[in-house]
Amino acid sequence: MSEVLEQEAKAAPAHSARYTRNNPFYSTVTVNDLLTAEGSEKETRHVELTLDDGMTYTPGDAVGIIPENRPEAVEVVLKALGYKGDERVLDHYKVEISLEEALRTRLGIGKLARGCVTQFAKLAPDVDGLKALVGPENKPRAEEYCWGREFVDLVTDFPGVLKNPQELFNVLQRLTPRMYSIASSQAMHKDNVQTTVRVIRYESHGRERQGVASGHLGDRAGVGANMPIFLHANGNFRLPEDTSAPVIMIGPGTGIAPFRAFLEERQAQGAPGDNWLFFGEQRAALDFLYKDQLHEMRKNGVLTHLDTAFSRDQAKKVYVQDRMQEKAAELYRWLERGAYFYVCGDATRMAKDVELALLDVIAKGSNCTLEHANEYLAAMKKQKRYQRDVY
Ligand SMILES: Cc1cc2nc3c(=O)[nH]c(=O)nc-3n(C[C@H](O)[C@H](O)[C@H](O)COP(=O)(O)OP(=O)(O)OC[C@H]3O[C@@H](n4cnc5c(N)ncnc54)[C@H](O)[C@@H]3O)c2cc1C
Ligand SMILES: NC(=O)c1ccc[n+]([C@@H]2O[C@H](COP(=O)([O-])OP(=O)(O)OC[C@H]3O[C@@H](n4cnc5c(N)ncnc54)[C@H](OP(=O)(O)O)[C@@H]3O)[C@@H](O)[C@H]2O)c1
Known part of the structure; x- marks a missing residue:
């Protein structure tokens, strides 16, 4: 059983039981906008889908999309x-x-x-x-x-x-649903669910290819199209119950999605806790996903800090973990104040490098060994203060 299926089997609560991968809700696409600008190497889209009465989700959850082959x-x-x-x-x-x-x-x-x-x-x-x-x-x-x-x-x-x-x-195997982290808070968008989808397109062995689900969303899911969906709960990726606890979010690329949901939720709750977002993409002018909304959140105080790492805007690559290192002392102070630390996006490289950077931040901040930093991180995990949603 895949990790996702296993999580789904364990975590599906009553609210999503009505619609499942075998009995999906036939949702309607109400928004399908390009977030990246012309000239970007990425095609990342913001897609909004209607929900049926009674379908509820929590920030941190994902939506399952049942695609068709083109x-x-x-x-x-x-x-x-x-x-x-x-x-x-x-x-x-x-x-x-x-x-x-x-x-x-x-x-x-x-x-x-x-x-x-x-x-x-x-x-x-x-x-x-x-x-x-x-x-x-x-x-x-x-x-x-x-x-x-x-x-x-x-x-x-x-x-x-x-x-x-x-x-x-x-x-042939069955055509399987694909999961997308939910990018909205239902406290702000009662009747819909929003996602941030990178459309996969490439050429190989002489043919133009595309990802099955992202290609479907990119090419054949315009406003008004129908899309079978179901909600997928993820109890292991949740905002702190204590709304005054500080939150640190590391979300490069489409990893921003659940953090947009977190921030909307904190805004809707009027949560007093501080929020710090690290976002990374290739180029500021082309790939700054949700730029206006994030700047607005920074202005109205929902975001306490917004740090960006645009990897290809200068000769030497800069990644989110480099920004973390630059702000190591303050990051450690936040951790000492009980901050929750979240990571979303690329599992293969980014999540591992961010963890190494986090360990370094802890070791430097506490003036201790890496061994101590590992124990500190283990304690954070135990307190559910270190949560990852990586794919
Ligand atoms: C919990 C969870 C949350 C997720 N959240 C998001 C999200 O918020 N946004 C998002 O965009 N995705 C997200 N994903 C990934 C998403 O579920 C899909 O896996 C992704 O969109 C690809 O699906 P697809 O059907 O378009 O591509 P598929 O048809 O599944 O094809 C993808 C495959 O194509 C191959 N491929 C890709 N590029 C190349 C290349 N250049 N050369 C050769 N082969 C290549 C690779 O084998 C790759 O695995 C999430 C995944 C999980 C598990
Ligand atoms: N299963 C799938 O087929 C599928 C589909 C969609 C997305 N994804 C995955 O979802 C994740 C997000 O994709 P995305 O295109 O939105 O963003 P992404 O590829 O993670 O890129 C976002 C930013 O992260 C940078 N980056 C690259 N390596 C990094 C590292 N080791 N540490 C920190 N930052 C790093 C990138 O820089 P540079 O590019 O300049 O190096 C870019 O600036 C990736 O894992 C992607 O492969 C998978």
């Missing part, structure tokens, strides 16, 4: 397999649908998974090229093959393997 991607798969799309197949629940519908709404034809190659190879045990991609000894080669490829590349490289369209259900 028609062009379905078309190339059908063409590569030599099918028309009107062939009949039985879906996972044995309901008869067309092959086109199955490829658009039921099956994951996006990024290629090693498991899919393995299942596909079972249909053609004598094909040498496929044999070389199967089994633990061939894992690195299979991973290299899968990187940047989609199902269409597999069936193009190894034609004639599939004998009938129903076999696709044994080969």
Whole structure:
């Protein structure tokens, strides 16, 4: 079970039980705006979706989006397999649908998974090229093959393997929902849920690709479009119950999303606690997500401090953790005052580097060893004062 599914199974409270990934709410897109400016290397969007009566969320939660594969991607798969799309197949629940519908709404034809190659190879045990991609000894080669490829590349490289369209259900995984951190507070937006979505587009092996869900939101979810959604509670990412406790938020890129929700919530509550946000992106002029709202919050005092790190505005990269180091003494004073420390965004590099910087801030501030800093951080975790939502 994936971490997200596991969290969902553990954390789904009564409010979201009505609508689930298997029984989603058919929401309407009411806003779909580009946050990044022309010339940016990113395409990050602000998307607002309606909620049904009784659907409630808390800042820190996520919304699950159930995407469809884009028609062009379905078309190339059908063409590569030599099918028309009107062939009949039985879906996972044995309901008869067309092959086109199955490829658009039921099956994951996006990024290629090693498991899919393995299942596909079972249909053609004598094909040498496929044999070389199967089994633990061939894992690195299979991973290299899968990187940047989609199902269409597999069936193009190894034609004639599939004998009938129903076999696709044994080969392809289900099309799964994607999670997006909620970027709004329901105290301010009673009837909708807002998200910050980076649209994934790239070129590989001679084809234009896009992320399934982010591409759907980027290209085919204009105002008025329908989108099946469900709410996903995350009890491990929560504002302090004590509204006077200080809050430090590290949210580069789309990691800003839950902190916009936190700040809106603190504003709506009239919370007396201080709020400090570190935001990072590539360029101030192109990628400063929610700039006006954050400046307004800084002006009206909701944000006590706003520190930004625009990595590509100067020759040497500057990241959020560099800003943390510059403000080490004050950060430590906040921690000593009982501040809650939150991190959201990239799990692979950023979250690890931020943790190292935090340990350094603690070691310097307390004039102690790294070992002591680790104990200090462990105590913070225990008190739920160090929380991360990283992906
Ligand atoms: C709890 C949680 C919260 C999240 N919050 C947010 C959020 O607030 N905003 C947000 O934008 N995302 C968020 N995500 C990520 C989001 O769920 C999706 O994973 C993301 O949008 C990609 O989904 P997709 O369907 O568009 O792409 P997919 O179809 O799943 O494809 C993505 C895959 O494409 C491949 N890929 C990407 N770029 C390249 C490249 N250049 N070359 C080759 N291959 C490449 C990679 O394998 C990558 O994993 C969150 C994830 C979690 C788990
Ligand atoms: N699963 C998916 O496919 C998917 C989809 C969308 C987003 N994401 C992930 O979501 C996260 C957020 O993506 P995003 O595009 O919004 O922002 P991002 O890639 O995290 O970039 C935001 C800022 O962080 C900087 N950065 C890079 N490495 C860093 C590090 N080690 N420490 C601190 N800052 C660092 C970037 O600088 P430079 O770029 O100049 O180095 C940029 O200025 C990333 O992990 C991204 O891969 C994943």
